[in-house]
Amino acid sequence: MKILIADDHELFLKGLEFILKENLQNAEIISAKNYEEIFSILSQYDDFNLIITDLAMPGANWLAAIKKIHQTLPETPLIIISAVFDKEILQQTFDIGVAGYIPKTATNTLIISAINLVLAGGAYIPHDLLYSQTKTTKPETASLQALKQMPSETQKARAKGLTERQLEIVKCIAEGLPNKQIAHKLNLTEGTIKVHITIILKALNVKNRTSAVIEAVKRGYLSETILNQKQ
Secondary structure (H helix, E strand, C coil): CEEEEECCCHHHHHHHHHHHHHHCCCCEEEEECCHHHHHHHHHHCCCCCEEEECCCCCCCCHHHHHHHHHHHCCCCCEEEEECCCCHHHHHHHHHHCCCEEEECCCCHHHHHHHHHHHHCCCCECCHHHHHCCCCCCCCCCCCHHHHHCCCHHHHHHHHHCCCHHHHHHHHHHHCCCCHHHHHHHHCCCHHHHHHHHHHHHHHHCCCCHHHHHHHHHHCCCCCHHHHHCCC
16 A cells, blocks of 8 residues: 655654554555655555555645645545644535544544544544634635625524535435536535535434435425426
């Protein structure tokens, strides 16, 4: 197994490398200290099984850099491990196609469990990012004006715990669209839609898509009329 890890703090980088080698059999670890080094490595190798990177590093704008990494190796699972706890940033990374978001405060056991989940084809998002409204310093500050200009339905959903993108996906599910059509409609990959649906089910505490729509109506995220649109 070949893993690329990146962080601009050498102590954390070395610690992560140690944890991975201790817990993942035959893991070959290649490390980078900034985005420039990541891009250089990716220009030489295209056979990584996993990429784990921090967000706020020198060498590039974090959002553009994560997009470029995913576009370079779209089939390779990408995990963010960061001290940044912010739902908007989480939303942006999952829109790109990130498969996991691990806080740097996580225990070694949790980190390995999250990595194993992603390697098995799942998605990992920490409980605190799903259910809390905690805010910390961001790599980029969101525009307050943009937030004020959001449709009232979106503001309502965000205040209750769903993001704008999640609300769009729940609406598509209510319309009876399969993942492939949702991906096409929202200009996202099908894999990204699957990740979002996993998050939505956890946020609504339900087991399937139908229950998600019913719960969304109960909580006031959606109008009951949307359930009859396809009838």
